[in-house]
Amino acid sequence: MILSVKNLKKSYNDGETKLEVLKDISFDLKKGSILTIKGPSGSGKSTLLSLLGTLDTQDSGDIIINDKNLDEYDDFSEIRNNHIGFIFQFHNLISELNVTENVCVPAFISNKAIDHNFLDTLFEYFQLTNKENAFPLDLSGGEKQRVSVMRAIINKPSIIIADEPTGNLDEKNALKLIDLFKKLNKDFGLTFIIATHDNKVFDIGHQKMELSDGKLLNL
Ligand SMILES: Nc1ncnc2c1ncn2[C@@H]1O[C@H](COP(=O)(O)OP(=O)(O)OP(=O)(O)O)[C@@H](O)[C@H]1O
Ligand SMILES: [Mg+2]
Structure with missing residues (x-):
């Protein structure tokens, strides 16, 4: 398993009341x-x-990424980067x-040398070779989102976390991103x-789940 989540709980203090957002979340991901x-x-x-x-910490429960419990880390920046x-x-x-600089930000942060071959492959793969030196202002919404996907994978991460990735795209670009x-x-x-x-x-999920009333259910 690349990820195991066990009995995860998270609440926020909302004035005097406690808002229990995640009540008891457990799942495994291959x-x-x-x-x-x-x-x-x-x-x-x-x-979640x-x-x-x-980016935040739970009240209780365990998150195990690549067989290592997150509570064994003193500093999350290594695992995050x-x-x-x-x-x-x-x-x-x-x-x-x-x-190009935007795509390489995670590599700069983690002090990694840029793998230029991988970078070239990515630009071709994402059909953005002619945009290497362009600035975000000169890109379409779909292109900007593709650049942000390149940035997400430049360090070859174990897991890619996407929150509403098509939320700001039109139908055509959303479909393109889904295919990507x-x-x-x-x-x-x-x-x-x-x-x-x-x-x-x-x-597109191999594993599809629904979050409702603080619980995560398999669909
Ligand atoms: N930092 C915070 N402090 C207090 N309450 C928070 C905080 N972050 C989120 N919440 C509350 O926790 C609940 C869950 O928020 P969350 O953003 O995780 O929902 P979501 O499922 O992502 O919603 P959406 O589909 O609108 O993006 C909401 O009631 C929200 O107001
Ligand atoms: Mg949200």
Whole structure:
């Protein structure tokens, strides 16, 4: 298993009341598979992804990535930079950096030498070879989202976490992104965890789950 989650609980203090968002979440994910998660707005999908991505910490329960429990780490930056790739609803590209520089940000952060062969392969694979030196402002929405996917995989992460990746795209670009995820999964064996309201995205899951009332159910 690339990921095991056991009895995960997370609540937020909302003034005097405690908001229990994740009540008891357990599941396993196999390497090279796609997990899709749906659920009503406010059900806790982003909360769950932020825990899995080490952006926040749970109240209790365990998250085990590549056989190592996250509570064994003193500092999450190593695992975050090397094992996890993030794709958000908004591409969050840095407007002052060109496309190549944006893609390489995670490599800079983790002090990794840029693998130029891999970079060239990625640009060809993503059909963005003519945009290497362009700035985000000069790209279409779909192109920006593809650049953000390249950025998510530049460090060859174990798991790619995507929160509403098509939420800001039109139908055509959403379909293109869905095909790209399927292709990346098939060609490179990349593991995905995707939270989505979009049924077309939801349907690409090998494992499909629904978050409701703080619980995660297999569909
Ligand atoms: N930092 C926070 N402090 C307090 N409450 C929070 C915090 N983050 C999220 N919440 C609350 O936790 C609940 C779950 O939010 P979350 O963003 O995980 O939902 P979601 O399923 O991703 O929703 P959406 O589909 O709208 O993106 C919501 O009620 C939200 O208001
Ligand atoms: Mg959300």
